[in-house]
Amino acid sequence: MPNEFDLQVLNPATEEVVATVPAATAADVDAAVGRAARAQSRWAALPPGDRARLLRRFAAAVDDHLEELARLEVREAGHTVGNARWEAGNVRDLLDYAAGGVERLTGRQIPVPGGLDITILEPLGVVGVIAPWNFPMPIAAWGTAPALAAGNAVILKPAETTPLTALRLAELALVAGLPEDLFQVLPGHGPVVGNALVEHPGVAKIVFTGSTAVGTQVLAKGSAHLKRVTLELGGKSPNIVFADADLDAAAAAAPMSFLDNSGQDCCARTRILVQRSVFDRFLGLLAPAVESVRVGDPADESTQMGPLISRAQLDKVRSYVAADAPGIRGKAPEGPGFWFPPTVLTEVGPHAPVAVEEVFGPVAVVLPFEDEADAIRLANGTVYGLSGSIWTRDVGRALRVSQAVRAGNLSVNSHSSVRYWTPFGGFKQSGIGRELGPDALTAFTETKNVFISTEGPAQ
Numbered sequence: 118m119p120n121e122f123d124l125q126v127l128n129p130a131t132e133e134v135v136a137t138v139p140a141a142t143a144a145d146v147d148a149a150v151g152r153a154a155r156a157q158s159r160w161a162a163l164p165p166g167d168r169a170r171l172l173r174r175f176a177a178a179v180d181d182h183l184e185e186l187a188r189l190e191v192r193e194a195g196h197t198v199g200n201a202r203w204e205a206g207n208v209r210d211l212l213d214y215a216a217g218g219v220e221r222l223t224g225r226q227i228p229v230p231g232g233l234d235i236t237i238l239e240p241l242g243v244v245g246v247i248a249p250w251n252f253p254m255p256i257a258a259w260g261t262a263p264a265l266a267a268g269n270a271v272i273l274k275p276a277e278t279t280p281l282t283a284l285r286l287a288e289l290a291l292v293a294g295l296p297e298d299l300f301q302v303l304p305g306h307g308p309v310v311g312n313a314l315v316e317h318p319g320v321a322k323i324v325f326t327g328s329t330a331v332g333t334q335v336l337a338k339g340s341a342h343l344k345r346v347t348l349e350l351g352g353k354s355p356n357i358v359f360a361d362a363d364l365d366a367a368a369a370a371a372p373m374s375f376l377d378n379s380g381q382d383c384c385a386r387t388r389i390l391v392q393r394s395v396f397d398r399f400l401g402l403l404a405p406a407v408e409s410v411r412v413g414d415p416a417d418e419s420t421q422m423g424p425l426i427s428r429a430q431l432d433k434v435r436s437y438v439a440a441d442a443p444g445i446r447g448k449a450p451e452g453p454g455f456w457f458p459p460t461v462l463t464e465v466g467p468h469a470p471v472a473v474e475e476v477f478g479p480v481a482v483v484l485p486f487e488d489e490a491d492a493i494r495l496a497n498g499t500v501y502g503l504s505g506s507i508w509t510r511d512v513g514r515a516l517r518v519s520q521a522v523r524a525g526n527l528s529v530n531s532h533s534s535v536r537y538w539t540p541f542g543g544f545k546q547s548g549i550g551r552e553l554g555p556d557a558l559t560a561f562t563e564t565k566n567v568f569i570s571t572e573g574p575a576q
């Protein structure tokens with residue numbers, strides 16, 4: 118029978134109930150950790166080629182169910198169907214990429230006198246992955262795929278609002294032949310299930326993606342057992358447009374750099390910094406681009422932006438934008454659903470809350486700057502350091518500014534941030550550690566150093 122602690126999954130575009138999911142308890146976490154530890158010992162003992170093959174089968178199962186997973190993501194998270202297909206494809210690709218690392222996870226041989234010195238990369242054991250609701254599938258996979266490939270077991274706690282795709286992925290893992298209990302999904306409340314994972318002595322590492330406020334608690338509580346912790350947290354990323362840039366291209370690309378996923382993207386370029394000499398011209402190009410973004414039913418192939426995830430998120434976003442605040446506004450549907458129109462505020466100070474805090478909605482501010490030094494100062498003027506973009510035709514400037522902006526993922530004349538084969542993570546309060554990229558598996562290992570003496574027995 119459903120109870121008040123169960124998770125009610127709503128379709129953010131209609132507010133209809135999609136599913137009710139029983140919430141796990143702290144006791145469930147304890148039992149899951151025990152099962153995961155046993156499964157992990159057997160998994161780590163398998164030949165690397167067998168583990169790689171099973172992960173490739175898991176990738177193939179995701180591929181076979183790509184449309185089903187994407188449609189589920191549309192219903193539970195309100196993502197546009199195009200984005201949702203990309204997300205399910207990202208899970209498949211990451212599993213394939215991680216599978217390719219299993220046989221390549223090699224240690225070193227280091228020259229030493231009197232013997233042979235080697236390093237061995239050993240799995241950590243049981244890894245807890247705590248995921249947010251904004252990209253439920255990819256972010257779950259960013260931790261899970263490399264952790265499994267490195268020989269660990271994984272317990273995934275999805276966000277309260279988006280447990281369905283995670284649960285389906287766990288079923289597909291079993292269909293693909295992954296051992297029982299190696300990859301478990303425990304839906305539940307953060308302060309209960311998430312907290313129990315963080316505090317459990319049998320969990321060797323936590324990969325947390327979410328808010329900086331909760332991430333800080335995870336780090337503090339995990340330190341009680343010196344738990345390994347990776348944190349992927351918030352952002353307030355700049356989009357720096359210099360006067361020498363291709364302004365048409367910069368203005369055309371700017372809207373979806375903060376409207377994709379309705380702005381619920383840790384890499385959203387929500388601070389548009391524009392050199393003063395081209396400020397008015399840029400705004401003239403930006404306005405029609407923002408106004409023409411198609412907002413509506415996320416299941417419709419032509420939709421570019423869907424709803425926000427929840428009423429709470431809608432209320433949060435509204436609290437940042439006064440109804441009469443000067444700016445550019447797009448259109449959004451009326452009626453049921455958590456809708457907010459694309460919004461660019463054009464007259465805010467650089468220290469206003471909306472200019473420095475993470476809104477996590479389709480809201481950007483545009484701020485003028487004088488010169489390169491001023492642009493860098495503004496770009497670095499928040500507690501975050503996740504992403505950013507630099508638009509210029511001057512190669513030297515692109516490199517200088519890339520070096521000066523304190524952020525983990527920058528792009529020049531583009532807004533791309535995330536590829537599964539390049540590293541991703543934040544500076545400052547945007548996080549600790551890196552995910553993805555060539556070192557993704559190593560982050561789920563301990564390095565053991567072994568010295569073997571070649572000296573014979575004393576004569």
Ligand code: NAD
Binds near residue numbers: 382
């Ligand atoms: P959140 O911090 O509220 O929740 C994230 C996860 O933590 C959820 O699964 C939640 O249930 C769990 N949680 C909550 N309280 C907990 C506790 N006390 N102990 C352990 N776990 C707990 O964040 P959210 O609102 O779900 O996600 C949005 C945030 O995530 C934004 O700030 C966004 O920038 C960030 N984010 C960062 C990245 C990145 O890679 N840097 C990617 C996506 C989202």
